[in-house]
Amino acid sequence: MLLQAREVVVVDNASDADRFEPLIAGVAAHPRLQVIRSAVNRGFAAGCNLGAELSTQPLVLFLNPDCILTAGSLARMVAALADNPRAAMAGGLLTYSDGSEQGGGRRAVPTPWRSFVRGFGLARFSHRWPKLFDDFHLHRQPLPAGPISVEAISGACMLVARDAIDDFGLMDEHYFLHCEDLDLCMRARQHGWQILFVPDAPVVHHKGGCSRDKPLFVEWHKHRGMVRFYRKHFRHQYPGALMHLVTLGVWLRFAGIVARRQAGLSLQYATGRMSAARSRQAASAAAYEEAHGRRSPLESAVMPAVAASRPLTS
16 A cells, blocks of 8 residues: 555554554554554544545545555556546445455445345346346446446545545544445535446455454444435435335344344354363263273263264265
């Protein structure tokens, strides 16, 4: 990143100093790097805004810490904006480490209807009625030959022109995590700006790398942000009944995630207890055998049953 940008501002959103400081120590003295340490985690949008306000360049790149720009990607996004004066922002091709494209790098806005279609599995009818049952994910479509206009890109890698920011503003800080990028894209298009997807600007995104420590905390704010996004931009465009149904669907989805996680933790706990019990039994049997020179009566009774229960192998 330091090799591709004229200025880099790193905003540390109250992360663990024992983990952050060793990461930044090797480059902290670089003349193009400015590190901002926040004592309070105010959220992704607030952190991005703080960095944007301190930067001085005509283009601002919002980049997740779990993203890696490949060589030349930033230059290609800059060129795409230069070739399209009415483009407010550009995003690259988000990929997994194996090179396959991620969802979210290019997408349509997830309107309440599109979310309803996706949530209830109606997208399977899109081949017959594409305009009615279209999906908001576009990564399954063939890659375009060059930069194209899309409805939204991902905040994981978002290059924004400062004159466009002066027009429609920075990120909405009422979003703590997730949907602030969709909100920014909506406001850009409402002000007449274009949003570009640049297919020859790959960015490796280690998705979820920043949220593994607090998965339910992240999911809570993600779903809360979704509800805010729908209410802010679509409350006056859709029937109230549909809005209530979409909101209910959002929170039911969150409840399902919580339930699955709790079930997984319970299974993990039970498996751990069984493993510990087996270890204690084995240790006890070994101690008995060492002391008496033979197997304990309990082990002698159990072993034939265990052996009989195992499938024969050739």
